[in-house]
Amino acid sequence: MAWSSYQKLLALVMLVTGSFNTLxxxxxxxxxxxxxxxxxxxxxxxxxxxxxxxxxEMLCLLIFLGDGTVDSHSLTKGSRNFNPLVLLIPACCDLISTSTMYVGLSMTQASSFQMLRGSVIVFTGILSVGFLERKLGGREWTGISLVIVGLLFVGVSDLTTTDKDSPGLNSVVTGDLLIICAQVVTAVQIVVEEKFVSGLEIPPLQAVGWEGVFGFIGIILLMIPLNYIHAGPPFGDNSQGTIEASLDALVQIENSGRLFMAVIGITVSIAFFNYVGLSVTQQMSSTTRMVLDHV
Incomplete structure (x- = not known):
């Protein structure tokens, strides 16, 4: 089935914002x-x-609430008769996977990070068969097999291009493994969204906003103990020597215009990326979303 102009626009925005967020x-x-x-x-x-x-992500909810054309605008059109707690599980998955991936990204290369994220296609395909009762044909299984082969090449490349006598090798390997583990959680999130969220016809802007609210509350609660748990490098490489040092992060952002602009880039790009991602899930499927995510 041919894509509509709107679906093509969603795909393009997803490609651009996803790459921009990683960078x-x-x-x-x-x-x-x-x-x-x-x-x-x-x-x-x-x-x-x-x-x-x-x-x-929470900014999406503010935009949704501030839109005066709720019933007619494509960004806000949909059903409001739902319990926001239905988005709690996807938000928790997002919290776990994103935090794990960002830890992994700090330990490995951006190119490896983006390619290893492709493993989510494998996990999403398998979970789609088990929980969405979707049948994958020979073409799909062939594609999944090729993705696995590609991931092996990425892993071998990281091992061969990093000095084996360098202490950074363990960091790269750990980072790669963390990124792959995070993709299992991401796959759960995507499948849950398609099974429980898409059928409710929740406006994507509102859905992303609520996931942002739940996720922000969760990460704030998580960071409270992390600011007191001491750890060695690379996790404790901050002013406090703890897994996270929130005040240290804010001071660094205040001291650097480049860092501040990078944070703005993270915030804005992820809002657009998650909105169009959930829109693709609703308009097409979770598998299509994952393929676009890693082009």
Whole structure:
């Protein structure tokens, strides 16, 4: 079935914003800025980055509530008769997967991160068969097999291009494994959204907004103990030596215009990316969304 002009636009926006988000996160990771203790170090705050991502998602809810043409506008058209708690499970999955992926991204390369995220296609396909009762033909299984082969090449490439005597090798391998593990959780999120959310005809702008609210509350609660749990590098590479140091992150953002712009890029791009992603799930399917996500 041929795609409509609207579906093609969704696909294009998803490609651009997804790539821009990955580059913004990695660019922030690379910035060396004065922290709370006066020392210069890289911006190593994956959980704060997740918080900014959820702020971006919450902006979608503000736009939805501020739109005066609810019944006619394509961004806000849909049913409002639903319990927002139905979005709690996808939001929790988003919280876990995003935080894990951002930790992994801080330990490996942006190119490897984006390609390893392609493993979600495999997990989404398998879960779609089990929970959505979708039948995959030979073409789909062939595609999944090729994705697996491609992932093996990416993993081998990381091993062969990193100095085996360098302590950074363990960091790269750990980062790659964290990214792949996060894709299992992402696949659960996508399948749950298609099974329970798409059928309710919830406006995508509202759905993303509520997921942002639940996710932001969750990440704030999570960061409270993380600000007191001490850890060695790379996790504790901040002014406090803890897994997360929220004040240190805010000080670094204040001290660097480039870092501030990267954070703005993370916030804005993820809002558009998640909106069009959920729209693709509603308009087409979760599998299509995952393929577009990794083009």
């Amino acid at each position: 913004s996160v990695k660019y922030a990771d690379m910035q060396e800025v004065v922290g709370q203790d006066g020392s210069i170090r890289k911006f190593n705050h994956p959980f704060m980055q997740s918080a900014f991502m959820f702020i971006g």
